[in-house]
Amino acid sequence: MATPTWNNPVIKWVDDRLPIFTFVQHSAIDYPTPKNLNYWWNFGSLAGVILVIMIATGIFLSFNYTAHVDMAFDSVERIMRDVNYGWMFRYIHMNGGTMFFLIIYIHIFRGMYYGSYKAPRELLWIIGVFIFLAMMATAFVGYVLPWGQMSFWGATVITNLFSVIPFVGNDIVTWLWGGFSVDNPTLNRFFSLHYLLPFIIFALVFLHLWALHTHKSNNPLGIEVKGDQDELPFHPYYTIKDLYGLGVFMIFFMGVTFFAPNFFGEPENYLPANPMVTPAAIVPEWYFLPYYAILRATPDNFVDAWGILPVIIDAKTSGVILMFASILLLCLLPWLDRSKVRSATFRPIYKQLYWIFLADCLVLGWIGANPPEGMMLLIGRIATFWYFFHLLILLPLVPYWEKTKELPESISAAVTANGEGSKETSS
Amino acid sequence: MKKQTFIAWITAGLLLAFSFNSALAAGGATPPPKLKWSFHGPFGTFDRAQMKRGWQVYKEVCAGCHSLHQIYYRNLQDIGFSAGEVKKIAAEDEVAAGPNEDGETHDGGELLVRPGKPFDKLIKPFANDAAARAANNGALPPDLSLTSKAHATGVDYIAAVLTGYKDPPSGFKMNEGMAYNTYFAGNQIAMPAPLSADAVEYADGTKATVEQMALDVSTFLAWAAEPEMEERKRLGIKVILFLIVLTALLYALKRRIWAKVH
Numbered sequence: 001m002a003t004p005t006w007n008n009p010v011i012k013w014v015d016d017r018l019p020i021f022t023f024v025q026h027s028a029i030d031y032p033t034p035k036n037l038n039y040w041w042n043f044g045s046l047a048g049v050i051l052v053i054m055i056a057t058g059i060f061l062s063f064n065y066t067a068h069v070d071m072a073f074d075s076v077e078r079i080m081r082d083v084n085y086g087w088m089f090r091y092i093h094m095n096g097g098t099m100f101f102l103i104i105y106i107h108i109f110r111g112m113y114y115g116s117y118k119a120p121r122e123l124l125w126i127i128g129v130f131i132f133l134a135m136m137a138t139a140f141v142g143y144v145l146p147w148g149q150m151s152f153w154g155a156t157v158i159t160n161l162f163s164v165i166p167f168v169g170n171d172i173v174t175w176l177w178g179g180f181s182v183d184n185p186t187l188n189r190f191f192s193l194h195y196l197l198p199f200i201i202f203a204l205v206f207l208h209l210w211a212l213h214t215h216k217s218n219n220p221l222g223i224e225v226k227g228d229q230d231e232l233p234f235h236p237y238y239t240i241k242d243l244y245g246l247g248v249f250m251i252f253f254m255g256v257t258f259f260a261p262n263f264f265g266e267p268e269n270y271l272p273a274n275p276m277v278t279p280a281a282i283v284p285e286w287y288f289l290p291y292y293a294i295l296r297a298t299p300d301n302f303v304d305a306w307g308i309l310p311v312i313i314d315a316k317t318s319g320v321i322l323m324f325a326s327i328l329l330l331c332l333l334p335w336l337d338r339s340k341v342r343s344a345t346f347r348p349i350y351k352q353l354y355w356i357f358l359a360d361c362l363v364l365g366w367i368g369a370n371p372p373e374g375m376m377l378l379i380g381r382i383a384t385f386w387y388f389f390h391l392l393i394l395l396p397l398v399p400y401w402e403k404t405k406e407l408p409e410s411i412s413a414a415v416t417a418n419g420e421g422s423k424e425t426s427s
Numbered sequence: 428m429k430k431q432t433f434i435a436w437i438t439a440g441l442l443l444a445f446s447f448n449s450a451l452a453a454g455g456a457t458p459p460p461k462l463k464w465s466f467h468g469p470f471g472t473f474d475r476a477q478m479k480r481g482w483q484v485y486k487e488v489c490a491g492c493h494s495l496h497q498i499y500y501r502n503l504q505d506i507g508f509s510a511g512e513v514k515k516i517a518a519e520d521e522v523a524a525g526p527n528e529d530g531e532t533h534d535g536g537e538l539l540v541r542p543g544k545p546f547d548k549l550i551k552p553f554a555n556d557a558a559a560r561a562a563n564n565g566a567l568p569p570d571l572s573l574t575s576k577a578h579a580t581g582v583d584y585i586a587a588v589l590t591g592y593k594d595p596p597s598g599f600k601m602n603e604g605m606a607y608n609t610y611f612a613g614n615q616i617a618m619p620a621p622l623s624a625d626a627v628e629y630a631d632g633t634k635a636t637v638e639q640m641a642l643d644v645s646t647f648l649a650w651a652a653e654p655e656m657e658e659r660k661r662l663g664i665k666v667i668l669f670l671i672v673l674t675a676l677l678y679a680l681k682r683r684i685w686a687k688v689h
Contacts, residue, residue: 035688243677254667258666
């Protein structure tokens with residue numbers, strides 16, 4: 001790629017000293033992108049846009065929010081009722097959280113289908129998992145801020161998970177709370193963290209993009225780019241495609257925001273927090289439900305049913321371990337999946353397993369929304385088992401007996417041929 | 428492949444919808460019947476006359492025990508009262524006057540009061556939660572500002588509970604001072620049936636049946652929970668129309684730019 005030459009003297013002067021224009025030219029305009037990316041590749045840039053929307057609306061909300069147990073709930077209601085367009089900023093921010101997770105889940109599952117995590121993109125993937133973790137932390141502390149019933153009890157349940165850490169668990173929980181229960185110090189620090197974490201996400205996104213631009217995008221065929229004929233410059237081809245995708249997405253996002261703003265929310269959070277009244281069911285927001293199901297899946301003594309070990313691992317401990325493992329395990333995905341072929345298009349067995357895994361995650365979400373009793377508990381346990389079975393057993397072993405389909409010669413060859421590959425290219 | 432993807436997404440959508448539905452079931456209560464409300468749907472608006480009647484029911488029946496903490500007198504202009512009428516309504520109530528020129532807020536233990544003004548919040552029936560419990564057999568009448576948003580079944584829930592009073596089925600053990608209600612969780616509610624026929628005399632001549640009053644006050648409370656609703660929907664329609672046009676243009680541009688590639 002040739003270094004661009006600048007004619008405008010001001011741009012030339014600046015670029016000589018800080019090559020920011022060259023940087024933009026290289027990474028956003030000339031940036032070579034596989035020509036066969038389908039619409040599932042839109043979700044990366046969508047996630048970037050929604051992050052900016054969240055930060056922007058969040059800053060405006062913070063102007064009018066009061067992080068105090070006696071005033072937080074009413075200050076949010078004041079935003080909804082008396083601040084000019086406060087209801088709009090609040091509903092965009094509230095539903096923006098939902099949209100962010102929806103986008104990220106699609107983004108993650110796209111990566112899983114097309115094997116985007118495989119060499120040489122392992123670090124890109126792992127940074128992505130950390131972005132996801134940071135998002136979860138941000139969403140969790142953010143949900144506490146309106147100080148409704150679910151805010152308070154969600155905070156109580158989740159912070160209490162840290163009590164399973166041996167020896168120091170309870171001290172850590174007290175330290176997190178800044179007291180002996182979820183109270184004003186907790187709310188204050190959660191507000192602080194909710195303002196801090198998005199900027200950490202922003203920094204992680206920068207690393208994510210840096211890693212992406214080092215080896216460039218994967219593509220639906222999962223094969224390497226062979227030369228210029230396989231690529232297109234990012235601008236105008238993918239700028240316009242991303243903009244079109246953004247338009248479609250915004251219709252959905254704004255449709256929910258303006259016409260069903262509380263559809264994804266928990267009604268109980270419109271009751272002010274009351275430490276003396278526990279809600280009938282403490283349910284997290286929909287995007288945490290699969291993990292909530294895993295958390296509640298295990299029985300007491302689940303690992304050691306015969307009582308051989310000197311310590312008893314109770315249901316809570318094993319649930320917490322499994323829940324964190326279910327996310328952290330994703331970091332190992334590039335090594336758990338032993339297949340050299342990236343795209344599920346050419347992996348007949350993995351393709352089936354992929355859809356089963358996706359369905360399994362949705363089942364976990366459904367279980368998470370229900371009390372862990374009877375059938376629900378049983379289904380939850382089976383689904384939890386399958387989640388780990390898929391990642392730990394099937395992914396490493398399947399490549400040994402899976403007969404993959406023949407990979408196309410190149411991206412451009414597949415695009416011009418009448419094969420599976422040409423259907424993959426969307427435009 | 429395309430078809431498979433499509434089916435998978437439909438399944439995902441259905442499962443998701445199912446999970447929300449099942450999360451809503453509350454213990455021990457019949458789900459409230461789904462009623463038709465003028466303010467439902469993307470173009471729905473509040474019926475002003477009905478809200479005014481609802482305000483009358485709230486004021487004359489509910490306000491004896493239930494606060495409406497998020498509402499100011501000035502907000503009543505939204506439901507169709509003129510500025511002058513709001514002033515009059517506010518002035519009928521007495522609010523804390525604040526310190527007088529001697530810096531006193533109380534006179535011999537009695538709170539100093541003045542007539543309410545439009546910028547005041549609606550007065551509360553009780554000085555605090557303890558006083559409210561003391562007057563209500565130990566139960567705390569909840570604030571009604573967000574009731575329709577705080578229940579999964581929304582405004583239907585309010586109307587259902589108000590009309591759901593019945594004699595308990597034989598063998599049903601009632602606690603002392605409780606009333607049986609079909610739609611209340613656990614079927615025992617501390618609030619005795621609040622509405623009886625002609626409990627209010629409507630200014631507009633509408634016959635005050637229990638059902639009518641329940642619908643009217645439910646509408647009023649739905650507005651109290653979401654006073655921004657009409658503005659939100661009006662703006663939303665403009666936003667969506669704009670986005671559809673913009674997206675169509677972007678799509679045309681996308682087709683045009685990509686036409687050169689193949």
